[in-house]
Amino acid sequence: MRKLIRPILFLLACLVYAGCSSTKSLKPGQVLYTGAEVNINPDSSGKIDDEKQVKADLKSKTRPRPNNKLKLAIYNFAGEPKKPKGLRNWIRKKGQAPVLLSEVKLKYNNDVLTSYLLSEGYLQAVVTGDTVVKNKKGKAIYTAVTGERYKINKVNFPPDSGVLTNIINSNKDKTLLKVGDYYDLDVYKNERVRIDNDLKESGYFYFSPDYLIMQVDSTIGKNLVNITVKVKDIAPDAGLKPYTINNINIYPNYSIRRDSILRRLKPLEYHEFNIYDDRNTFKPRLFDRLVFFQKGELYNRRDHNQSLNRMVNVGAFQDVRAEFLPLDSFKNNQLDLNIYLTPLKKNSLTFSVTGTSKSNNFVGSEVKVTQTTRNLFRGAEQLDISASGGFETQTRGTSLGRNSLSLTAEGKLTFPRFIIPFYKPNSTTAFIPKTIASLSYQMLNRGSEYTLHAFKGQFGYNFKENQYKEHNFNPISVSYISTGFTDTIIRDSIFKANPLLRTTLENQFIIGSNYNFTYTNQMEENRRNNVYFYGGVETGGNVWGAFVPKDEEGRRSIFNVPLSQFVRFEADLRDYYKVTRNVVWANRLNLGYGYAYGNSTSLPFVRQFFAGGSNDIRAFPARTLGPGTYKVPEDAVFADQGGDIKLMLNSELRFKIVSILYGALFVDAGNVWLRKEDTGIPGTTNTGRPGSEFKLKNALNELAVGTGAGVRVDATIFVIRLDVAFPIRKPYLPEGQRWVFDNISFGNKDWRRQNLIFNIGIGYPF
Secondary structure (H helix, E strand, C coil), rough: CHHHHHHHHHHHHHHHHHCCCCCCCCCCCCCEEEEEEEEEEECCCCCCCHHHHHHHHHHHHCHHHCCHHHHHHHHHHHHHCCCCCCHHHHHHHHHCCCCCHHCCCHHHHHHHHHHHHHCCCCCEEEEEEEEECCCCCCEEEEEHHHHHHHCCEEEEECCCCHHHHHHHHHHHCCCCCCCCCCCCCCHHHHHHHHHHHHHHHCCCCCCHHHHHHEEECCCCCCCEEEEEEECCHHHCCHHHCCCEEEEEEEECCCCCHHHHHHHHHCCCCCCCCCEEECCCCCCCCHHHCCCCCCCCCEEEEEEEEEHHHHHHHHCEEEEEEEEECCCCCCCCEEEECCCCCCCCCEEEEEEEEEECCEEEECCCCEEEEEEECCCCCCCCCCCEEEEEEEEEEEEEEEEEEEEEEEEEEEEEEECCCCCEECCCCCCCCCCCCEEEEEEEEEECCCCCEEEEEEEEEEEEEEEECCCEEEEEEEEEEEEEEEEECCHHHCCCHHHHHCCCCCHHCCCCCEEEEEEEEEEECCCCCCCCEEEEEEEEEEEEECHHHHHHEEEECCCEECCCCECCCCEEEEEEEEEEEECCCCCEEEEEEEEEEEEEECCCCCCCCCHHHCCCCCCCCCCCCCECCCCCCEECCCCCCCCCCCCCCEEEEEEEEEEECCCCCCEEEEEEEEEEEECEEECCCCCCCCCEECEEEEEECHHHEEECCEEEEEEEECCCEEEEEEEEEEECCCCCCCCCCEEEHCCCCCCEEEEEEECCCCEEEEEECC
């Protein structure tokens, strides 16, 4: 490491020197452009609203942009390369050549800034620019004299002289033009789009926002304007009349190569559709759910968008195209609708690397291979057969930590419709409702402690209200969990130390239902702030348990395996705030609550909540934190500590270092608790887990807190993560001693061995 310090310090010194001499590469007569300065009404005492923001907007519109100081420093540090290749040439290309004052076009910028102010309502604005040069550096100074900002006095819509103007007038209460608002060109453009949308819903297929004009009269005085909305006289006849749908022609197996063959086919007439498919690729009834148009109805944009969205979201087509053709060259008012659909390949194989955070004991990072078969029964059904392997690993100091390994196999059959006995629901949203049946097996190996085998069958429904909200409801979910131990000696020692674990780790059946809701706007990448919310509820052994007989001990069981009875709630809220383009502040709040009843005294092991681990509270080993103020003994044979209640908070600052290398600073806090204190078993060596009960007034005082830093290789298609963390608050210490800042000693080998936790994972922790 010492060998690297000197060259690194030398490089930093060179960059600092080069940055201090930013004009060193200029030729005689050249001036470095350092940026723009904007002054608003400098000779007037009057201030405009949001002056700071207006200045920033005006400055952002000036061109060219000045140099990035670091990139200019790198360019100057490299100097003029003597060879077309080599280290110096490579470094210089990573930099940025000086931006010269001679590249600034003052008149162009004056016009751009003046135009922007006019669009914002400063109808008397004038911008003038000048340059100032000092020591080979120059800047542009723009002076804006804005005048008063104009407001809307009155809005006039076209007189009701026909069907088109009647539609415009009937919706004028929705106008974006409000009396008293400031003049704003963007609002006027959006008002034209609003009117166009209203007309599109009433059949005006060929109408365009460009056929509308907003006439502005600014001569009425008092810095007010009257606005008149008018249809242009030059608008074409085709745009001024409504159109109805004539023939609906569907080409379900379309390709350009087969275009002429398909058009010569005799179509299959199904309901109001003409289907051209000599290979019977899809069942005709599929299109009842995909195409919302009907013959003879007025064209409307809602049906147009919903049809396209459904055909795209059904997951069976790689290309979707809708073509509206007028009959008889616009002389009548009918449109033929041609729908061209190119199917995806029947079979495909995909490989994925994912990282997820789960509150149960299943690991969250996995590598997955999936075989997909589409259009299985000619109704756009999809069969996915996948195999995956996941891992979670932690090390403490210089010693090895606990590892988890999971292997999963799953088969999932998806139908693009609701399948409900004795009922045929009719969904008209843009998103396809789905019925999903699945079978899966998962093996979880926890090193020398135990191996879990989980078999699961599930039947349910997936439904998206819109692009933000998604619902999943599984009315029937059946799981069988079997726990295997390395040998009987380890098993007996675990149960002897804590007999209550026998009911938790014994073989169990879970028959119940579950529902979860997801909201996210993360697909809107231009938003400054994105959120994600997951909420779920699961019940076991209630309604379905009534059909399970009782055994000799009075427990409901199947093949002598007890049926678990419980209800479980979980909520996960995440917020992603973009501080800058390359810096994101991510936060998470995770809450969980479980209640076992009837047949069960505790939640099944795979439904308990756990704390600690690489996707959780990273300063503590996986699943060893809690419950409450209880601490797992260092020599414990079985370390996993589940709970009925969970509270977790995470905060992480993520930033780009270089290229695909990212860094992170984080703080994690949380714990798990039992609903009732584990008091142990009288007369045995099991003394229970003192401090494990949840009490609302003590919850915050019993939180564990850890902090640390990490690096991530984010190649978009996969993320590899290494985090190092250490505790700063230990809930199992006596009150008043739980904060351990004073004990932090990175130079102490024993402290590092006992406190530093290294986490390796795939994907982001949340």
